[in-house]
Amino acid sequence: MVTVEEVRKAQRAEGPATVLAIGTATPPNCVDQATYPDYYFRITNSEHKVELKEKFQRMCDKSMIKKRYMYLTEDILKENPTMCEYMAPSLDARQDMVVVEIPKLGKEAATKAIKEWGQPKSKITHLVFCTTSGVDMPGADYQLTKLLGLRPSVKRLMMYQQGCFAGGTVLRLAKDLAENNRGARVLVVCSEITAVTFRGPNDTHLDSLVGPGLIWVMVQQLLLWVRTQFPRSRAPCLKW
Structure with missing residues (x-):
């Protein structure tokens, strides 16, 4: 009789998870931090x-950031003026943007x-998709499988919302998936477009300047995690 331990051993891969490739992408609109x-x-x-602008200028100057890549352009913001106010209702407009652009x-x-x-x-067996921008059903993971033509x-x-x-x-999730599923090839996607949080400044809420000044450098990153079949001496392992 086959034991539980034998079944689990047959299902699991051997050795640590590894990274085989990394790809990055940014929105096309580039703004210099000095003039932002x-x-x-x-x-x-x-x-x-x-x-308030002088304070924001000092924050940007000391941020060590040179350029920021943004989905939002001046034309988009002019078409959606409520996004430029501090508390104006604009969720629908933001949601319509991100559910399309994130995938x-x-x-x-x-x-x-x-x-x-x-x-x-x-050969890709798993997809992990993460974003803080927008919520959709079916989600961005499903839309990406269609855009890439991945197997159903x-x-x-x-x-x-992480x-x-x-x-x-x-x-962490990709590592566990790769190490506990023999032959797994895990595609990991983190995609952000902070159109969902863009808004104008407020004199009584100086903390609202931290996002525009330091965080809104929008970069999409992707890691392709796999179980390596190389000898351990050749495997690009990631230790935890």
Whole structure:
């Protein structure tokens, strides 16, 4: 009789999880950090808040950030002026943007990683998709499988609203999936477009400047996690 331990051993891979390829993508709109305060206060009709703008300029100057890549352009913000106010209702407009653009940005980076990997995408067995931007049903994971043309049998895991620690969370999940499923090839996608949080400044809530000044550098990253079949001395392992 086969024991439980034997069944589990047959199901699990041997050795640690490894990274085979990484791909990144950014929205096309690039803004210099040094001039971003002028842009931000102008587009939000807040240029009269001189003292607040000076504080924001100091934050940007000391952030060590040189460029920021944004989905939101001046034309988009002019078409949706409520997004430039501090508390105006604008959830529907933001949601309509991100549910379309988040999977598209993920596809761009995923395509680069799959090309670097050099194997057919039909070998991908699992997909982990994480974003803080928007909620949809079916989720961004399903939309990405269609955009990439992945097999319908790919096992998907969708994670919404994880915040700043999302990257570490999905890496832990990918590691467990890769190490506990023999032959697994796990595609991991973290895609963010902070159109969902963009808004104008407020004199009484200085903390609202932290996001625009430091966090809204929108970069999509993708990791392709697999179980290696190389000797351990050659495997690009990641220790935890």
